[in-house]
Amino acid sequence: MGITSTYAEHAKNTPNKIAIQTYNQKLNYLEWHEQVGKTAKWFHSLPSTNKTIGIYLPNGIPFLQLFAGASAAGWVAVPFDLKWKETELHNRINLSSPSLLITTQDMYQKLRKIYPNVMLWEDCLKKIKQECFTESGMIDGDLPFYMGFTSGSTGNPKAFIRSHTSWVESFQCNRVDLQIEEFDHVLIPGTMIHSHFLYGAISTLFLGGTVYVLEKFSPTQTLSFMHTYPISVVYLVPTMIEALLKEDDLIEKPVKMVSSGAKWEDDSKRRMRKKFPYLSLYELFGASELSFITVLTDQQHKQKPESVGKPCLNVDIQIRCSNQQLAKPNEIGKIYVKSNMMFMGYLHANHQTLQSIEDENGWITVHDMGYLDEDGYLYISGRENQMILYGGINIFPEEIETVLSSHKNVNMVAVVGIVDSYWGQMITAVVKGSASKKELRGLCRKKLASYKVPRKWYFVEEMPLMSSGKIDRVQIKEMIERKLVRL
Structure with a gap:
């Protein structure tokens, strides 16, 4: 099963339901399904040896359409950060070797300086609209679909690869751990180069909810969307939360906030509850390579405020001492994780092969240090590296x-x-x-x-x-x- 495999069902059962809403554009599920299908067919028509597409676009429907369409076609989508300097961008293009880079008119010349195969989104869209819509075939869940970047200990970028299955398995955590369903209206205020926000959008579309996307983060616009639309879930990182706290506003309706990227401080949570009296807080701990590891809910925070929560659905955690023996409760060691949500490996630029970091029994560590208490709650003590x-x-x-x-x-x-x-x-x-x-x-x-x-x-x-x-x-x-x- 692929990350877009439920779109046909949504188009059939709820064709007029809004799938994506932006400031000035919206698509229902029938329109979204057809656009993704036509985009996938266009990708099938392109000559390519490695089937890798680079996306250099701001937040919006074009970004999501290319990402989902490439995934449905069996391609690998590689989002590139608009904030990267030329050297950073050049390094990541060389590492990922996309067959094609897609961007807008105002960024075209910047890309053409460092990569020859660049195409304007407007030209792509004309060709996509000429395609006849046909239902996409089933995608093998083991196929790669997404490439992201993380820095190694040397500071050089590393490309990580994810399979469809790794995200489809994660989508079940939305239902079980985050209590997010198809009737939710989910606001994505952050840039989708950040996997937390990209995942939030794609998982909502898989489940059949409605996604609201801001082109870039603005605390004023975030709150405006929450007043204007029936927003029930917001994906955030702690920095955004601090920005919202500076606004003189009050949201008096139930809303769920899903935070990731750093520990959500107690004082910040307390102040947020004053501005959002009917707030539910969910704090995720994870990694690019591992996806979800733990989640801390409102009730759990009251019991274990210093922890990052308990393991998510179908996630196993071990704490190992330096001799690889299992640590005792409350004993600090290196955190190892095992689940079906883990990445495929790092991409070797020179020979385009994947390097897995799983041990012989399928466990992975990204060198975080911490401990499990006697109740199975995870605590982070620090990072073995200096990230x-x-x-x-x-x-x-x-x-x-x-x-x-x-x-x-x-x-x-x-x-x-x-x-x-x-x-x-x-x-x-x-x-x-x-x-x-x-x-x-x-x-x-x-x-x-x-x-x-x-x-x-x-x-x-x-x-x-x-x-x-x-x-x-x-x-x-x-x-x-x-x-x-x-x-």
Whole structure:
């Protein structure tokens, strides 16, 4: 079964029900099914060896139509972030090797500089409309359909691949763990380059609900949609929640908020309940490679506020000590996960093969550290690597450090995440050298996406080192917190 396999049923049973609503456009399920079918047929007509399509579009129906149509045709869809700088975009295009990149007129020239096979969405749409609609055949659930990117420990991007089955299995978690059904009206206020929001839209369409999509996040427009439409579910990350809290508004109707990307702080939850008196909170913990791992509901938060919840449907968790023995309750170790929702593997750019990270028994770790308590609730102690969670986005400091180290007047640099009530973690750079903050910030803005540019800068005469000669990141954080470094 594929991620679009229920569209025909929805078109037959509820043809006039709205499938997707944006600010200025809407489609019912009959129209949506036909558009996806025609798009899939157009993909079938394209000559291609690797059947990979790059999508460089803003949020909206065209984005979802291409993603769903490619999936229905057995292609792999690769969303590209509009915020990526040219170098970041070039690296990810080289890694994914799409047969074709689709974009809009205002972004066409940017892409043509770095990739020859670019096509305008408007031209694609003309060809798609000329196709005759036919029902798509059944999709093998083991086929890949989605490629996303995550950074490795070196800061270089890694491409991960997901199969249809991995998401179809996840859709069942919507029903069981999140209590989301076909009668729900689901608001997607964030960019669909973020898999949390892309998944929210595609899972709702699979179940037969109605999806409301914002072109980009705006707290004012998010609240406006909630007032105007019968929104019952909103997908968010904690940074968006903080932005909503700054608005002087009150939503006095039942609404469910599904948060992911970082821990939702207690004080934020308390303040949200004042603005949303009939609020239900669901906090997801997962990973790009693993999909859903745990969920924390309202009631569970009252019992175990520091945990990230209990395992989702059909998810098994093990905590292993360094010797690979199973940890005891409340004993910290590395988190291993096993389910049918896990990814297929990382893509090797050179020979286009997949690298699985499953062990011999089907378990995967992404090197998160934590423990299970005696009741089976999971707690996250930290990350074995130094990944920073900034506004729900995973950022590896090594990527930023590589850019900063390229400046001739930087002798040594460390980038760390400092706890911040709004962003989750604030990206903070500590530099040894004579380069100025203005120079370094400009270098980062040139080489990195805006959200990766450090927000705080400190300069030191000597960088704290461990006995091994490596930078002592723990001591750096202590120095910042104790204000022992200069701005």
